[in-house]
Amino acid sequence: MRTLIKQTVEKIGESVVVNGWIHARRDHGKLIFVDLRDRTGLLQVVFNPQVSQEAYDSATQLRGEYAVEIEGKVNERPERLINPKIVSGTVELEATKLTILAKAEPLPFDINAETLNLELPTLLDHRAFTLRNLKIQAIFKVQAVIIDSFREFMKSQDFMEFQAPSIAPATAEGGAEVFEVKYFDHKAYLTQSPQLYKQIVMSAFERVFSVNKVFRAEPSVTTRHLTEIVSLDAEMGFIKSWEDIRDMAEQTVKYILQQVGEKCADELKMYNISLPQTIEKTPTLSLREAQEKIFQVAKRDCRGEKDLNPEDERDICAIIKEETGSDLVFIYGYPTKKKPFYVYPNPQDPEYNEGLDLLCRGVEWMSGGRRINDYQQLMAHVEEWKMDPKKITMFLEAFRYGVPPEGGFALGAERLTMQILELPNIREAVLFPRDMERIDERLSQQSSEDNG
Ligand code: AMO
Numbered sequence: 001m002r003t004l005i006k007q008t009v010e011k012i013g014e015s016v017v018v019n020g021w022i023h024a025r026r027d028h029g030k031l032i033f034v035d036l037r038d039r040t041g042l043l044q045v046v047f048n049p050q051v052s053q054e055a056y057d058s059a060t061q062l063r064g065e066y067a068v069e070i071e072g073k074v075n076e077r078p079e080r081l082i083n084p085k086i087v088s089g090t091v092e093l094e095a096t097k098l099t100i101l102a103k104a105e106p107l108p109f110d111i112n113a114e115t116l117n118l119e120l121p122t123l124l125d126h127r128a129f130t131l132r133n134l135k136i137q138a139i140f141k142v143q144a145v146i147i148d149s150f151r152e153f154m155k156s157q158d159f160m161e162f163q164a165p166s167i168a169p170a171t172a173e174g175g176a177e178v179f180e181v182k183y184f185d186h187k188a189y190l191t192q193s194p195q196l197y198k199q200i201v202m203s204a205f206e207r208v209f210s211v212n213k214v215f216r217a218e219p220s221v222t223t224r225h226l227t228e229i230v231s232l233d234a235e236m237g238f239i240k241s242w243e244d245i246r247d248m249a250e251q252t253v254k255y256i257l258q259q260v261g262e263k264c265a266d267e268l269k270m271y272n273i274s275l276p277q278t279i280e281k282t283p284t285l286s287l288r289e290a291q292e293k294i295f296q297v298a299k300r301d302c303r304g305e306k307d308l309n310p311e312d313e314r315d316i317c318a319i320i321k322e323e324t325g326s327d328l329v330f331i332y333g334y335p336t337k338k339k340p341f342y343v344y345p346n347p348q349d350p351e352y353n354e355g356l357d358l359l360c361r362g363v364e365w366m367s368g369g370r371r372i373n374d375y376q377q378l379m380a381h382v383e384e385w386k387m388d389p390k391k392i393t394m395f396l397e398a399f400r401y402g403v404p405p406e407g408g409f410a411l412g413a414e415r416l417t418m419q420i421l422e423l424p425n426i427r428e429a430v431l432f433p434r435d436m437e438r439i440d441e442r443l444s445q446q447s448s449e450d451n452g
Pocket of ligand 1: 173192195218224227229234364365367368369408410412413415
């Protein structure tokens with residue numbers, strides 16, 4: 001029966017069978033040392049010809065990333081040879097039998113080098129191979145915890161998970177950033193957001209959430225935009241005000257951060273980073289207050305602009321961090337006309353809406369807010385925003401039958417992953433990133449080959 005590497009420490013003196021990949025091999029005169037890697041960590045294995053000549057002879061063939069099965073005896077390491085950096089650092093395996101399960105071709109580069117410092121295109125071109133690196137694997141362990149924690153928290157608050165479609169007859173968020181698909185003889189779109197669907201489902205179930213792929217035809221190449229994103233969406237009815245949405249979003253994000261802190265201590269250590277700091281009550285500023293603060297403190301005048309640009313976002317986050325210690329800040333109240341038709345205008349000041357963003361360390365993590373729930377008001381916006389009501393009849397129908405005050409929010413899973421681990425580029429936070437220039441392979445290369 002297979003023993004996992006992390007279990008070997010409980011099997012001192014016993015004979016075990018382990019499976020894994022050759023992470024590194026070192027020949028020391030008459031002995032061959034191998035670091036074996038499985039999904040639980042690393043184990044040092046020693047091949048000694050005096051213990052098994054046959055195993056030793058086979059070990060001379062081993063190269064990086066061979067998949068193997070090794071039988072051997074778990075020996076306790078003397079105090080001075082304990083390696084606290086690996087999960088099985090108190091033991092070592094003395095091999096008695098080696099079976100090669102799968103050979104590996106010579107590696108394009110040493111993926112497990114301590115100083116591995118790959119250029120992003122190389123990292124992504126060789127994704128299938130670079131995923132063998134433990135530090136790269138850590139990114140996706142953290143991401144899995146982020147997504148699990150979102151689900152856990154939503155469920156703890158009585159939200160029901162639903163499945164949203166990825167093909168829609170109309171765009172929810174407006175703008176040109178949408179992929180058109182040929183749908184038999186018709187035109188359809190990949191969903192930019194499950195927005196309209198989460199509102200419909202909410203109108204029956206009250207509290208709903210989804211974990212969904214969404215698609216944005218982002219025409220620019222930046223360090224924080226992708227064309228395919230995992231969107232963590234929530235929607236809730238019977239709210240008193242947009243602040244209920246803010247508070248739910250705040251608790252959700254704090255839960256995610258706390259879970260990452262608890263469950264990913266080793267991964268965070270590999271990146272040598274600390275989690276974003278939160279405080280009891282995350283600061284909330286209106287857009288105009290934020291612009292005024294940037295003017296006062298950073299001495300840059302963005303007052304009157306319709307949104308915060310990336311520099312404004314960095315500045316306001318830095319100012320709030322300095323003033324309060326919080327890495328998170330909510331900004332609410334955007335110009336009504338600049339946001340999608342469904343966002344609720346502030347009744348006291350209808351030029352501005354009750355839409356909301358959450359920023360962390362200079363990057364937007366979340367958007368949300370209160371929605372229009374009154375049918376007449378919604379229809380007026382549909383007209384004003386020049387939407388075709390026939391394309392959203394299903395959405396509009398919901399609002400003819402009693403939709404309570406409601407709102408919701410969406411977090412970008414890759415943005416959180418990137419920011420938590422302080423990765424310089426969002427593409428590192430995606431297994432198979434899609435952008436203008438890449439679908440697995442670089443499109444420019446592909447098209448020149450196609451044309452060639
Ligand atoms: P928004 O368009 O702001 O809001 O998207 C929500 C969150 O998704 C992430 N995000 C992206 N991440 C990477 N690349 C992109 N191109 C990209 N676009 C968005 C961000 C962003 O905060 N329907 C509303 C949400 C709502 O009101 O509930 C919406 O889609 O983290």
